[in-house]
Amino acid sequence: xxxxxxxxxxxxxxxxxxxxxxxxxxxxxxxxxxxxxxxxxxxxxxxxxxxxxxxxxxxxxxxxxxxxxxxxxxxxxxxxxxxxxxxxxxxxxxxxxxxxxxxxxxxxxxxxxxxxxxxxxxxxxxxxxxxxxxxxxxxxxxxxxxxxxxxxxxxxxxxxxxxxxxxxxxxxxxxxxxxxxxxxxxxxxxxxxxxxxxxxxxxxxxxxxxxxxxxxxxxxxxxxxxxxxxxxxxxxxxxxxxxxxxxxxxxxxxxxxxxxxxxxxxxxxxxxxxxxxxxxxxxxxxxxxxxxxxxxxxxxx
Numbered sequence: 688x689x690x691x692x693x694x695x696x697x698x699x700x701x702x703x704x705x706x707x708x709x710x711x712x713x714x715x716x717x718x719x720x721x722x723x724x725x726x727x728x729x730x731x732x733x734x735x736x737x738x739x740x741x742x743x744x745x746x747x748x749x750x751x752x753x754x755x756x757x758x759x760x761x762x763x764x765x766x767x768x769x770x771x772x773x774x775x776x777x778x779x780x781x782x783x784x785x786x787x788x789x790x791x792x793x794x795x796x797x798x799x800x801x802x803x804x805x806x807x808x809x810x811x812x813x814x815x816x817x818x819x820x821x822x823x824x825x826x827x828x829x830x831x832x833x834x835x836x837x838x839x840x841x842x843x844x845x846x847x848x849x850x851x852x853x854x855x856x857x858x859x860x861x862x863x864x865x866x867x868x869x870x871x872x873x874x875x876x877x878x879x880x881x882x883x884x885x886x887x888x889x890x891x892x893x894x895x896x897x898x899x900x901x902x903x904x905x906x907x908x909x910x911x912x913x914x915x916x917x918x919x920x921x922x923x924x925x926x927x928x929x930x931x932x933x934x935x936x937x938x939x940x941x942x943x944x945x946x947x948x949x950x951x952x953x954x955x956x957x958x959x960x961x962x963x964x965x966x967x968x969x970x971x972x973x974x975x976x977x978x979x980x981x982x983x984x985x986x987x988x
Contacts, residue, residue, distance in 0.1 A: 692733045693727075694940075699718055699740065700716050701716070701766075702767070703771065704786070719835075725756075728755035729966065732937040735757045747760050759798035769784070769786065783838075785811065794822040803827050804862075805829050807830065807835070814835045829862050830863035831864055834866075837851060837870055837873055864887060865932040866897050881906070888906055894907045896951075898931050902915045903948060912945060917952075923962045930964075934955065949980065953976045
C-alpha cells in the first residue's frame with residue numbers, strides 16, 4: 688500500500704548564489720521546493736517532496752534530512768542554478784541570472800504516493816506545463832506558484848517576466864494560485880491587488896494568494912482578506928512567497944480561509960527573521976501570533 692500525504696511539493700532545487708546589496712555572497716541549495724517543503728512539514732503536515740538535480744552537484748539527501756518531509760528525487764542532466772543580485776536592503780529589487788536549468792517535470796515521474804494537494808513549486812518557465820496541472824487535478828487539489836510560468840530564461844541567461852499564454856486554459860485546473868504583486872500585474876494588467884485577485888478567480892483559479900512586502904492577500908471568490916507582515920528584520924527575505932504559500936495551502940486543509948491567512952502570514956513573518964528555510968515549529972508560529980497579532984486578528988476584509 689502506498690504512502691499518503693497531505694501535500695506533495697514538486698519542483699527543482701537550485702544552486703543559489705545570493706549576493707546582497709553590500710556585496711556579501713551566500714551560496715546554498717535552495718529553491719521554492721526547499722522553502723515550501725520545510726514550511727509545510729514544520730507546520731505539522733504530512734509532507735513529501737519530489738525534486739530533480741544532477742546528483743554530482745549537491746547532496747540532496749543532506750539538504751532535506753532535517754526537514755521533517757519524505758524526500759523523493761530523480762536525476763536531471765543539469766541542476767537549476769540561479770544568481771540573485773540584490774540591490775537594496777529590503778531585497779525587493781534584484782537581478783536574476785540563470786546558471787543552469789533542470790529537465791522538465793512529467794507526471795509519470797512523480798513518486799507512487801497519494802497526496803491531498805499537489806504543490807507545484809517551480810523556478811523558471813519550462814519546469815512545468817499546463818497538461819501536468821490538468822493531470823494532477825485528476826488525483827488531488829492543485830496549488831501553483833505562478834513564478835515558474837512567467838519567469839523565462841533569455842538567450843543571454845538573464846531572467847525576463849512575461850505573461851502566461853495559456854492562463855485562461857489552465858487556471859481552472861488550479862485550486863490555489865499564488866502570485867506576488869508584480870506577477871499579478873503581469874497576468875492581469877491591474878496594479879490593484881484585490882482587483883487582480885478577483886480577475887484571476889473569474890478566469891478559473893480557485894483561491895488566490897497575493898504576497899506583498901507589507902501584507903498577504905487572500906481571495907476565495909467571496910471576500911478579499913489581508914493580513915499584515917510583522918517581521919522584525921528581513922535577513923531571511925529569500926523564500927518569502929514560497930513559505931507563505933506552503934503555510935496557506937497546508938493550513939487550508941484543516942481550517943478556513945481566515946485562519947489559514949493568519950497562520951501563513953505569521954509563519955512568513957517569523958521565517959523572514961532568519962536566513963534559510965523555516966526550521967521552527969507550529970508552536971513557534973502560534974506563539975508569534977499571540978505576541979504580534981492582536982484581536983480581532985489584524986485581518987481586514
